[in-house]
Amino acid sequence: MENRIPGSTWIAEGQMVPLLVLCICVITFVIATWLTRRRRLRPIPGMVLLRFLLSQAIEARSRIHLALGSGQIGGCSTIETMAGLTLLDYLAKQSVLCDIPLTVSVADPTTLAAAQGILRRSVEQSEHSDSLPSASVHFIAPDPIAYASGVAHLIERENPALDVLIGTYGPEYMLIGEAGARRDVSQVAGTTSPEALALMYPTADETLVGEEIFALGSYLDCPAHLGSLMTEDVLRIITAGLILIGVLFCSLRS
Amino acid sequence: MRKALAAIVATVAGLAILIDFFVEHPIVDAVGGILIDGALIIAGCALLLGLLNLLAVHGRRIQERQGDRMLSLALVVSLLVTLLLGRASGPGSTSFRWMFQYVYYPIQATIGSLLAFFVVTAAYRAFRLHTLEAVVLTGVSVIVLLAQIPGSEKLWTYLPPLREWIFSVPVTSGMRGIIMGTALGTITTGLRLLFWVDQPYA
Numbered sequence: 001m002e003n004r005i006p007g008s009t010w011i012a013e014g015q016m017v018p019l020l021v022l023c024i025c026v027i028t029f030v031i032a033t034w035l036t037r038r039r040r041l042r043p044i045p046g047m048v049l050l051r052f053l054l055s056q057a058i059e060a061r062s063r064i065h066l067a068l069g070s071g072q073i074g075g076c077s078t079i080e081t082m083a084g085l086t087l088l089d090y091l092a093k094q095s096v097l098c099d100i101p102l103t104v105s106v107a108d109p110t111t112l113a114a115a116q117g118i119l120r121r122s123v124e125q126s127e128h129s130d131s132l133p134s135a136s137v138h139f140i141a142p143d144p145i146a147y148a149s150g151v152a153h154l155i156e157r158e159n160p161a162l163d164v165l166i167g168t169y170g171p172e173y174m175l176i177g178e179a180g181a182r183r184d185v186s187q188v189a190g191t192t193s194p195e196a197l198a199l200m201y202p203t204a205d206e207t208l209v210g211e212e213i214f215a216l217g218s219y220l221d222c223p224a225h226l227g228s229l230m231t232e233d234v235l236r237i238i239t240a241g242l243i244l245i246g247v248l249f250c251s252l253r254s
Numbered sequence: 255m256r257k258a259l260a261a262i263v264a265t266v267a268g269l270a271i272l273i274d275f276f277v278e279h280p281i282v283d284a285v286g287g288i289l290i291d292g293a294l295i296i297a298g299c300a301l302l303l304g305l306l307n308l309l310a311v312h313g314r315r316i317q318e319r320q321g322d323r324m325l326s327l328a329l330v331v332s333l334l335v336t337l338l339l340g341r342a343s344g345p346g347s348t349s350f351r352w353m354f355q356y357v358y359y360p361i362q363a364t365i366g367s368l369l370a371f372f373v374v375t376a377a378y379r380a381f382r383l384h385t386l387e388a389v390v391l392t393g394v395s396v397i398v399l400l401a402q403i404p405g406s407e408k409l410w411t412y413l414p415p416l417r418e419w420i421f422s423v424p425v426t427s428g429m430r431g432i433i434m435g436t437a438l439g440t441i442t443t444g445l446r447l448l449f450w451v452d453q454p455y456a
Contacts, residue, residue, distance in 0.1 A: 074294075
């Protein structure tokens with residue numbers, strides 16, 4: 001109660017600026033979603049290769065492995081995990097439609113529940129809802145190093161044709177990346193951690209850098225995601241403009 | 255109906271937590287606290303689901319006598335021993351801590367130490383690539399490595415300042431760009447969920 005801004009009713013101290021930023025984001029999002037019907041997406045090398053490798057694996061009915069990283073739902077890494085789950089939603093539908101073997105590895109029980117829910121929903125929504133899903137979710141371990149070791153073993157054991165790693169990763173990524181590189185598995189990896197990105201670059205065929213993982217839905221035939229992608233672009237331009245104005249202002253003043 | 259109900263629950267819970275972040279009020283704080291406690295309880299229940307998944311996956315491997323069934327057997331036995339020990343003597347007991355201190359942490363440290371060798375092989379692979387990025391990566395790595403050596407200024411006077419510049423300008427700006435992009439992506443993904451544009455839970 002003592003933290004309220006003087007003159008305001010309930011707003012906590014120091015939260016006025018974040019609230020304003022959120023309001024700007026909401027307005028931009030609503031306008032962008034309303035305006036976006038069809039939009040030409042700029043090609044991202046990681047997305048182009050991912051689509052190509054996915055279609056190749058689907059055509060050949062080869063095993064696809066999706067590792068959702070050591071993140072969970074309900075913590076700091078929720079959004080990265082959600083990005084991985086968006087890809088899982090697409091892969092699960094393809095897996096049911098074309099009978100492609102799909103292996104999903106998770107590190108947290110909350111992610112396990114979400115992944116199993118997505119797989120079950122994709123089976124229910126398909127015409128062959130009585131058929132057994134050819135996809136399976138493996139809970140490895142909540143500890144990042146134990147998770148990476150488990151996934152490395154899974155890659156060596158199941159020998160997938162395509163290995164997609166989207167989610168929360170740290171330096172332990174090397175254990176997974178090297179296991180895939182040793183077996184010559186096509187790999188596409190993406191995360192938001194700069195430390196892990198530096199390690200992903202040499203081992204993966206293509207890397208999705210930072211916010212590119214949040215654009216996955218838009219590139220995987222999910223029109224509902226286009227609005228948020230446009231919002232991201234608009235907000236990025238506004239942020240860059242504000243930084244430039246700040247730099248100019250400080251430079252001229254000094 | 256089920257889909258709409260899930261969407262309503264998710265949106266109301268999301269908005270309540272968001273309001274709790276901005277507003278200082280006893281009722282709002284209490285609602286936020288209850289929802290966070292609820293999330294923790296659900297996460298606890300999910301752990302049980304994880305345990306069942308582990309037992310199901312590895313139990314099947316043992317039952318079907320697959321090639322690596324001994325590894326699965328070791329995992330199941332370790333899991334049950336840890337579970338029973340924790341249940342019998344408590345998580346703060348000496349025997350339980352002994353297991354972590356003398357079994358789990360050494361194994362973790364051993365695997366962690368392997369990362370250095372993996373980084374070297376990955377770096378070798380990266381430097382072999384015949385692309386502009388690989389050339390830049392190699393060049394920058396060589397400069398930074400040489401500048402780390404004590405007395406590197408004797409090799410070339412500008413080596414330490416060049417290293418400082420690499421860290422403070424290109425590396426920092428690149429990292430900030432990634433962090434800002436991630437923050438924007440986080441906001442838009444959150445809004446997508448709140449506004450029912452995307453319903454992964456339904």
